[in-house]
Amino acid sequence: MQKYTRLAVAAASGAWLALMATASFAESTMEKIVRTGQMTIAVQTQGPPVSFIDKAGERTGLAIELAQLMADDMEVELVVQDYDWKGLIPALLSGKADFIAADMTPTAKRSMQVVFTEPVFYSETIAFAMKDAGYKSWKDLNVAGISVGATQASSWADLARKKISNAELKEFSGGTAQTVQALTSGRINAGVSDKATIAAFMSSIDGLVVLDGDISREPLGFAVRPDSMHLLFALDNYMRLIRADGRLDEKLDYWWNTTSWEADHK
């Protein structure tokens, strides 16, 4: 009888151990970080200025530096894992990384799989023109007879088609450089791009101006697994902390709102 009791206990213990290995009895992502002293992030291999290998062969960028700041303050080691864009969410969900540090738009579809932090930064789509054309706001472009340029098949072209629908849209293959060239050579009246991209052209092209107002403003954030609530709150908390003490703005000014980083890394 003694024997059977032990068997029963063993059977129950089997269930217990199985439980420990799954869901809520497993350690949390934060507990794992504390235990191992390592925090692992998934980043995009080539995505300047958020994450990329620079001219010196160093992995750097806005997301890398923000995650490194946090790891340093937590006194843990930051481990960086490279993925192409499509590999980021699978890497997170399979547990290879603790969070995704990328410029990911927190869409409704993605939020069914992962949980996004509060926005860390924003992508702002704006219109640009030559100063002497006299346009003030991007809304001034929404008039028949005006031609607006944007990169072919880009989200900028989509937005121009939708929100500046009275103007004529001209799409340019390549990138924003082609749109800017079309503007300076007088083939279009204005262009559409994002604030950070156009910032790169402002210093070299005299008379190039960003028109008033955002055509759209898109929040960008980091992402955790739905079971990593403690880590999520630690991330949101840290971003608030460095927003208050000025460190977040410092990083955004260098990497995101201007092209200061190019001289050092491109």
Place this chain on the structure above:
Amino acid sequence: MQKYTRLAVAAASGAWLALMATASFAESTMEKIVRTGQMTIAVQTQGPPVSFIDKAGERTGLAIELAQLMADDMEVELVVQDYDWKGLIPALLSGKADFIAADMTPTAKRSMQVVFTEPVFYSETIAFAMKDAGYKSWKDLNVAGISVGATQASSWADLARKKISNAELKEFSGGTAQTVQALTSGRINAGVSDKATIAAFMSSIDGLVVLDGDISREPLGFAVRPDSMHLLFALDNYMRLIRADGRLDEKLDYWWNTTSWEADHK
């Protein structure tokens, strides 16, 4: 002996299965939405402009349209369940609905049972008067000799009693229409109501003005069960997304801050 082992395993399995059926091993609310392709909301049967059956017999309103936007972007079907106000929280807690989409004040008492999203919109209590009376702010009314009207036994009457305590409070049965009529016929000096309600009278009554300042500002949000954290974050995330791209303001302007909806639905 073999037999008893099986029994023990069966017993342990029984515990296991019971576990699966409860708390943390059950699928999350978001996992259920993903699996079934349906998201179910509890709404108030007659609560215009947040949720109501319109003149065409269609279920519509601000909360319905916001939930529908999200369901569309998630590519799931929205299922709408009607309850009277008192039935909303029980329907949520019993699992009949995934979240409550209503203009519910996130009181401390309610937050002991459910978890509220970040505020989606606000209820603002304001004072109104005739322009030629010369009052500027609602605080100008807090003087002996002034009479202020509000709907009988309403939260507006409570607020007037408390925050405009030096004025005389006159309560009117019916609704804000009765208070407005008392004002235009000179029986009171000013009235108290909410911003959206009084917006409906502004176009038809010449000289009716809203005085400066909110007498109170109350956040209103949606609500999930305490075990539906993933869904909660998806909701907060979605509201941030459509706040940034202008879709939330568009819906609020139509349904909440003005009476534009009345021409189409009332």
Place this chain on the structure above:
Amino acid sequence: MQKYTRLAVAAASGAWLALMATASFAESTMEKIVRTGQMTIAVQTQGPPVSFIDKAGERTGLAIELAQLMADDMEVELVVQDYDWKGLIPALLSGKADFIAADMTPTAKRSMQVVFTEPVFYSETIAFAMKDAGYKSWKDLNVAGISVGATQASSWADLARKKISNAELKEFSGGTAQTVQALTSGRINAGVSDKATIAAFMSSIDGLVVLDGDISREPLGFAVRPDSMHLLFALDNYMRLIRADGRLDEKLDYWWNTTSWEADHK
């Protein structure tokens, strides 16, 4: 055989009961508060104006009054437990308290153990000087030849050393009173302290001014255990509610942004 089966069931039940007593099957912190009708907070024994025993021997302060407001609205009893600063986090983690109500900086290190609420208030480090010295901003002090005072070994001294590095730092043992005295007697050009502390000296010292700009701004919040998500959301929700209706500002104005509380409690 009957007997062995019962044993097996008992063994399985043992596992079940053990499970009930741990992690996710245990009741949540909020469920415990609802069941017992008591909410227990850990506060710092002597930390005016956040939590302290006043001249009448009463436990009072900003954190106490905010927690009491919430407990009243929840219709539960507030139980206050006193700890020295270092005892606060251990008291929370061991389950003696439901949350920490203190002016705790949500550092990255602390957020590995506890989860902080959204900021409830902010600690602002500022510079002060005599008006006739003509300094406008704290940045005007960052010049060789200027001497700046701060309490010895304080975070204010650290900040002055780092952000006003061109000035000479003079540290004074004691508190800000010593720095203020050094300023009025002409031994230093300016001092560094926090906004609330220096507010206490403004009324009694003619010509004492706070220079423009925060040298740093630090969010302060309450904290829960990582397993108390429902309570966390209830706390964040309550602070939003009383921020909207004016009660939070009222408490902050009395206890934190001015020294109004001193006449009644010091």
